[in-house]
Amino acid sequence: MLAIPLPFVMSLLLVIIAILLFTKLPIEGKIPSLFIILCAVSTLVVGLRWTSDVAIFRFLQPIFASFLPVTAWYIFAKAHYRGRISLLHLLGPIVITVCSFWFQFWIDAIDVILTMLYLGYGALLIRYSFSIPEDVRLCDAERVVLAERIAGIMLLVSACIDGVLSLDFIVYGGEHALYILSLSYLLLIPTVVVGVIIVGFSTFRAEPETLSDSQPNYSTDGRIDSPLKSVRLSELDAKNIVHKIDALMQEQEAFRDPNLTLGRLSRKIGTPARQVSMAVNQVCAMNISKVLNEYRITYAKKLLISSEDSITDIYLSSGFQTKSNFNREFVRITGKTPSVYRYDTAVILVK
Known part of the structure; x- marks a missing residue:
């Protein structure tokens, strides 16, 4: 029976996933598909390197391997900040490429640089995962942050x-190099690919809303590798920002927009996303x-009491x-499922 090495099997599966994503979801699946193709080629090169x-x-092997962590970081970082990537992030792969021309002399340097990149x-x-991405739908923000953190951990493991x-x-x-590399790619590639797919599907980009003169359009400095600042706001400034958010939710019911992101919310109230x-x-x-989600659940509670609409509607x-996210958040906030809350409230009103 023909034995096919694991890297070849994984590479084929990755290509199939990339094609399915690109054909089924040409917009949301574009960036994840390109990254998955890079992973597929890298995995294929690993298999060919250690079998032939x-x-x-x-x-080619160290060159493709050097692009994986940079590309994975770039995809997640683009969800945090709009702007251009600094060309300095290409320095690692460029150095690896140059060293690869004299592989026999620079093999130790290549190993050290690859380890440092990962x-x-x-x-x-992991550092970015402690902040909410600006361009990710807020309903998906927590799972994107989790995926980002796991992807970072897997790079460290790699x-x-x-x-x-x-x-x-x-x-x-x-x-034992082939077995070790196969294990590495078996752990790293699927985990990071899933993370990239999650962030790709959860990212929503739209034209900026029209702002009044009293609501200036704050943006980042044009670079997505801006440091994550942790300067604490004054109590008064923080409360004023939260008051703006509350006014927006109460007056315009902005929470009903399923595509609301931190970036769009910050532009609506004229405040930088980090400060929000x-x-x-x-x-x-x-x-x-x-x-x-608390605003959304409060609104849902009113509808459960005052209307006969289905829970789906x-x-x-x-x-x-x-529905799973709705049920989870409803239970977290009220301690009851939507159907039980509707029934209990109806019983109380009858009495």
């Missing part, structure tokens, strides 16, 4: 596996996603996109 030992694959970008992803690989070359002459997020955390002791009208 052809020089060209020894040359450690560095893994740490960046860096550790690279250390094990180097040790294998020192002690055993690379005898910090103000809500300071005043409400929870993130903006949970605060938004109610959660869609309230701004939720999935």
